[in-house]
Amino acid sequence: MESEFSVGEILPNERDLAARFGVARATLRQALEQLELEGRLQRRRGVGTTVAPPRVGVAVGTEQHAWPGSADDVWQPADCTLAVPPATVAQALESGRDDAVHTVRRSRVTHGQPVAAELLYVPRESVPGLTAIDAPSGPARARAVLRELQHLELEGQESAVELGSARAGEAKELDRLPGAPVLVVTTRYIAEGRAAALSVATYRADTCRLTFGDTGGVVVHQDPERRAS
Amino acid sequence: MESEFSVGEILPNERDLAARFGVARATLRQALEQLELEGRLQRRRGVGTTVAPPRVGVAVGTEQHAWPGSADDVWQPADCTLAVPPATVAQALESGRDDAVHTVRRSRVTHGQPVAAELLYVPRESVPGLTAIDAPSGPARARAVLRELQHLELEGQESAVELGSARAGEAKELDRLPGAPVLVVTTRYIAEGRAAALSVATYRADTCRLTFGDTGGVVVHQDPERRAS
DNA sequence: CAGTGGTCTAGACCACACG
DNA sequence: GTGTGGTCTAGACCACTGA
Numbered sequence: 277m278e279s280e281f282s283v284g285e286i287l288p289n290e291r292d293l294a295a296r297f298g299v300a301r302a303t304l305r306q307a308l309e310q311l312e313l314e315g316r317l318q319r320r321r322g323v324g325t326t327v328a329p330p331r332v333g334v335a336v337g338t339e340q341h342a343w344p345g346s347a348d349d350v351w352q353p354a355d356c357t358l359a360v361p362p363a364t365v366a367q368a369l370e371s372g373r374d375d376a377v378h379t380v381r382r383s384r385v386t387h388g389q390p391v392a393a394e395l396l397y398v399p400r401e402s403v404p405g406l407t408a409i410d411a412p413s414g415p416a417r418a419r420a421v422l423r424e425l426q427h428l429e430l431e432g433q434e435s436a437v438e439l440g441s442a443r444a445g446e447a448k449e450l451d452r453l454p455g456a457p458v459l460v461v462t463t464r465y466i467a468e469g470r471a472a473a474l475s476v477a478t479y480r481a482d483t484c485r486l487t488f489g490d491t492g493g494v495v496v497h498q499d500p501e502r503r504a505s
Numbered sequence: 506m507e508s509e510f511s512v513g514e515i516l517p518n519e520r521d522l523a524a525r526f527g528v529a530r531a532t533l534r535q536a537l538e539q540l541e542l543e544g545r546l547q548r549r550r551g552v553g554t555t556v557a558p559p560r561v562g563v564a565v566g567t568e569q570h571a572w573p574g575s576a577d578d579v580w581q582p583a584d585c586t587l588a589v590p591p592a593t594v595a596q597a598l599e600s601g602r603d604d605a606v607h608t609v610r611r612s613r614v615t616h617g618q619p620v621a622a623e624l625l626y627v628p629r630e631s632v633p634g635l636t637a638i639d640a641p642s643g644p645a646r647a648r649a650v651l652r653e654l655q656h657l658e659l660e661g662q663e664s665a666v667e668l669g670s671a672r673a674g675e676a677k678e679l680d681r682l683p684g685a686p687v688l689v690v691t692t693r694y695i696a697e698g699r700a701a702a703l704s705v706a707t708y709r710a711d712t713c714r715l716t717f718g719d720t721g722g723v724v725v726h727q728d729p730e731r732r733a734s
Numbered sequence: 735c736a737g738t739g740g741t742c743t744a745g746a747c748c749a750c751a752c753g
Numbered sequence: 754g755t756g757t758g759g760t761c762t763a764g765a766c767c768a769c770t771g772a
Contacts, residue, residue, distance in 0.1 A: 289757060300743045302531075305758085310670050310684050321758040322751035331667060337566070337717055435717040437666050438560060439686060439710040441539050453759075455539050457668060457686070481668040488566055488664045488717055518738060529762045534739085550739040551770030682740075 287317070287325040313457060315482055321453075332386055334479065336461050337435055337488040343425050343465065344382075344396055344475060351382040351394060353418035361397050368464060369471050371399050378403065380418045383449060384477075391484050393449040394477040402428060402472040428467040435463040437486060446478050457481040516546070516554040542686060544711055550682075561615055563708065565664065565690050566717040572659055572694065573611075573625055573704060574651025580611040580623060582647035590626050597693060598700050600628050607632065609647045612678060613706075620713050622678040623706040631657060631701040657696040664692040666715060675707045686710040 287293065294304040308325065311317045318328040344351065358376045360366075366373050377399045384392040400406075403424035440460040447454040458478045465473040479486060516522065523533040537554065540546045547557040573580065587605045589595075595602050606628045613621040629635075632653035669689040676683040687707045694702040708715060 291757095300745095302744090303742055306741085308758095313686065314669055315667070319758060320751085321749070322756080324757060333665060436562060436714050437688070437717070438544070438714040439542060439668065439688065441542055457542065459666070459668065485665050485667040488666070520738095529764095531763090532761055535760085537739095548739065549770085550768065551737080553738060553770095 287327070289324065312482060318482070328482070331483055331485040332391070333485045333487045334384070334386060334391055335488075336437075336477070336479075336486045343428075343430055344380075344422060344473070350386075351384050353380060353382050353415050353422065355381040355414060356418035356421055357413060365397050365474055365476070368462075368474050369397060369399055375399065378406075378421045380421055382418070389483065390450050390480075392477050392479040393446050394475055397474045397476075398425060399472070402467070425473065428472055430465060430467055430472075431469070432466040433463055434466070435461055435488075437461050439481070440478070442478065450478070450480050452480065452482075459484065459486060461486065516556070518553065541711060547711070557711070560712055560714040561620070562714045562716045563613070563615060563620055564718055565666075565706070565708075565715045572651070572654050572657075573609075573702070574648070574654060579615075580613050582609060582611050582644050582651065584610040584643060585647035585650055586642060594626050594703055594705070597691075597703050598626060598628055604628070607635075607650045609650055611647070618712065619679050619709075621706050621708040622675050623704055626703045626705075627654060628701070631696070654702065657701055659694060659696055659701075660698070661695040662692055663695070664690055666690050668710070669707070671707065679707070679709050681709065681711075688713065688715060690715065 288296070290301055290304055290308070294301040297304060308317060308319065312319055312328075315331045316328055317325055319325045342349075357379050359379050360374055360376050361369070361371075361379065363373060365377075366375065369377065371377065377397050380394075380396040380398065382394045382396060383390060384394070398421055403421055405427065406420060406424045438460050440458050442450060442452055442454055442456045442458050444454045446458065447456055450456070450458070459481045461475075461477045461479065463475040463477070464471050465475070517525070519530055519533055519537070523530040526533060537546060537548065541548055541557075544560045545557055546554055548554045571578075574582075586608050588608050589603055589605050590598070590600075590608065592602060594606075595604065598606065600606065606626050609623075609625040609627065611623045611625060612619060613623065627650055632650055634656060635649060635653045667689050669687050671679060671681055671683055671685045671687050673683045675687065676685055679685070679687070688710050690704075690706045690708065692704040692706070693700050694704070
């Protein structure tokens with residue numbers, strides 16, 4: 277199918293394709309799903325199926341450690357609340373199970389397309405200078421928390437990547453349907469010998485290639501395609 | 506379903522589950538597929554469905570650069586051939602389109618389970634000391650290539666992670682069915698100002714959490730579970 | 735061999751985009 | 754309203770595991 281259609285852009289609809297290949301539509305859809313998982317196709321309900329452009333490389337790890345909210349940060353703060361985090365987050369932060377932490381929501385946009393949604397958990401101990409009157413909520417408060425974070429000296433950070441599926445909220449933010457495959461990047465920021473913040477970022481798996489640059493500057497464009505079996 | 510069955514280990518079969526929830530088996534399977542994608546379930550044909558253990562964290566990036574095949578390397582060389590690589594690999598290596606390169610196959614095993622399969626492409630210029638009589642093929646030759654690689658001074662490395670699906674060969678090596686979701690880690694090793702080697706490693710997405718440690722030593726066990734929407 | 739998950743079919747209806 | 758992809762059904766058969 278790829279060789280037959282890659283020249284064009286728009287594919288025939290699923291019913292026609294199924295008929296052309298002599299299979300049931302469910303079977304045809306299974307093949308399309310795999311191709312979409314590999315980033316070769318894009319499908320939009322009510323619109324159609326198109327050949328996807330190469331995945332965009334998004335940098336998620338730099339050789340220089342930097343707090344979220346630094347000058348060159350690509351994330352856009354959206355909101356901030358004070359809430360008790362999920363148990364797993366509390367554990368990673370080594371905070372009490374019922375301690376409320378600042379929860380910053382941010383989003384990341386590339387080429388006009390949303391690529392990631394993030395939840396950043398910041399224990400209150402990490403931002404002692406934050407005054408209640410700064411801002412009650414909203415983007416202003418998110419920026420205030422990030423600003424206070426810069427005062428700590430960052431000692432290190434560690435990240436993990438795993439496969440997940442988009443929750444309803446994330447799905448809407450990423451312009452996908454719930455259950456869509458996502459790459460979840462969890463990053464622990466270390467300062468003063470403890471976890472000073474925890475970021476859980478959800479990237480669209482269909483359009484993103486996460487890069488962990490390590491050579492300092494040399495950017496390489498590389499097709500995600502792999503050897504045929 | 507999770508809260509109902511997480512205590513036990515083995516789930517009822519799909520036909521029974523579908524009947525219990527009053528849905529068709531295809532619908533039930535769709536739900537199981539998503540849970541498997543998230544690493545919560547493991548399904549094996551002919552056996553059954555079980556609640557999955559937490560994902561294992563596998564380190565794929567270290568703060569110290571190191572060549573493949575270093576003393577502490579966790580990969581096991583399996584084979585080595587001299588072949589013309591796929592076009593995309595040749596491009597990343599900045600080698601001619603028709604230049605044959607050493608192609609080392611390696612596998613990675615953790616806790617007795619295969620977690621990744623790798624193809625390591627090494628241009629002949631990167632291992633000038635390799636003599637033809639060293640070993641014609643097989644693991645011995647793979648080790649010879651890796652040994653010669655150590656002679657170069659590694660200047661940096663850059664990695665990218667993206668979602669893919671297992672080819673037939675990879676699937677067998679990873680003990681999965683073709684099409685299973687995998688995390689593809691592409692790493693370029695830089696020496697003497699050029700790409701001296703390219704690694705394409707395929708990790709099982711269902712069982713692996715890829716860690717990019719950056720703090721040097723502190724290992725943290727962390728549940729992959731995320732906030733409920 | 736029986737039981738499991740994996741694949742496939744033929745059809746119906748739903749949710750959404752766009753003219 | 755029409756056409757698209759997304760969901761669901763009820764049933765059949767296949768491939769594999771393990772007793």
